[in-house]
Amino acid sequence: MKHLVRPGSFPVVFLACFLLLAPSLLQAGGQKEDDGRVVLTTYLQKDPANPQFEGHNAVMEAFAEAHPHITFRHEYATGEAFHQKFQAMAASGRLPDLFTTYVGKRTAYITETGRVLDLRPYLEQEFLDGFTPAAWEPQGPEGEIYTVPPSMAVCHVMYANTAIMDELGLTFPETYQELLDQVETIRRAGYYPISLGNRDQWPMNSWLLSVLVDRLGGQEWFHDAMSGQAAFTDRPFVRSLEIIQEMVAKNVFSPGVNQMSNPEANQEFYQGRSVYLIDAGWRTSAMTNILDIPQQEAIYLGTFPRVDGSVRHGSSAAVPSEGFGLNVNLPQDPRKLEAALEFIRFYKGPQGAAIRLQHGEVPSYTLDYDDFDLPLLQRAYAEFQVNTPMGYVIDAKMDGEGMGILNPAIQAMMFGNLSPLQVARSYEEWVAANDSSRVGN
Secondary structure (H helix, E strand, C coil): CCCCCCCCHHHHHHHHHHHHHHHHHHHHCCCCCCCCCEEEEEEEECCCCCHHHHHHHHHHHHHHHHCCCEEEECCEECHHHHHHHHHHHHHHCCCCCEEEECCCCCCHHHHCCCCECCCHHHCCHHHHCCECHHHHCCCCCCCCCCCCCCEEEECCEEEEEHHHHHHHCCCCCCEHHHHHHHHHHHHHCCCEEEECCCCCCHHHHHHHHHHHHHHHHHHHHHHHHHHCCCCCCCHHHHHHHHHHHHHHHCCCECCCCCCCCHHHHHHHHHCCCEEEEEECCCHHHHHHHHCCHHHHHCEEEECCCECCCCCCCCCEEEEECCEEEEECCHHHCHHHHHHHHHHHHHHHCHHHHHHHHCCCCCECECCCHHHCCCCHHHHHHHHHHHHCCEECCHHHHCCHHHHHHHHHHHHHHHCCCCCHHHHHHHHHHHHHHHCCCCCCC
């Protein structure tokens, strides 16, 4: 007897069977549901088309070749557009697996809200020991490490033109008083002592005040000032401001220091019109591209000389650069977590560091620089980072809104309109009432 099928019943049965068999059919056809690949989603503050990121692109290519089972779905943005969208992502609770994070408060909307994984339990001590110690500045209230900084933004170097110094019979000053004693000799010969451009107000804070505060107060005092156990009206901060005021009064800076932009100050030094330049360490990259070899050979990288009453000597000030943070939920998917950690180890560790070094970046992972053919000043900057203790940069540790109080006040002091104590009081009042390191803690 033939079995009859009611009209319309066959498509329903067929569809149900197909849905049940579909995964098997796909696997049999080679289009596997799980082919061993791990896909990580990212949101990164980079522009891959910008030559500045050639080193990043080269590391990504090398990682892809070495780890073909790990792939990325990248999203890129730069500048304020990056932060605006990232804040929206944070507010919605929809974050990718891996994203750019900053050490400090620039991405506090992520790092201070429990959305980033503390990496300490996942990074081997041997890996950690390969980095310059300044890279491991605590990033959370309990010492958390949210990002492995690929490099250090060194914000204070006192560059010296040794050719002019030899001409004038000078040596790099060991003390602040020795620097002051050189001013008359330098100016009489037709040169300026120190170039520094403070038109935009922040350079004096980042390039000089930060290191003076580190010398006179140290990191422990700075932590106390952040928490309110000390105050920015204390001696370390006020005396640091007094030194800047004194340097203006004694013509240590070139004329128009507050009207001169940072690039103009650099050009003044490059053109041999000043003996010293106070600027960031990464300025060596521009010097390598602009100056000829004899000019590069004449440049010495030092730090501001010793100041009476210092608790630290010879320090610079640095900020660990932005790196990659991981979604706090990633441990729920062990395969994704291990893939992300493998990427961080590769990118930030010896393999990625060597690639980035050859593209002009000085990595925070320490390498044997004798193994690389480096430009003269890039090598000098790398060795400077290894051999120089690093203090804090004020505007990286404190809330950015407060810099809108402090930086104009420093400039007003340099013009003679405020005293150092008045500058300190106005900033301390703002911090006590507004800074997130004080308020609510």
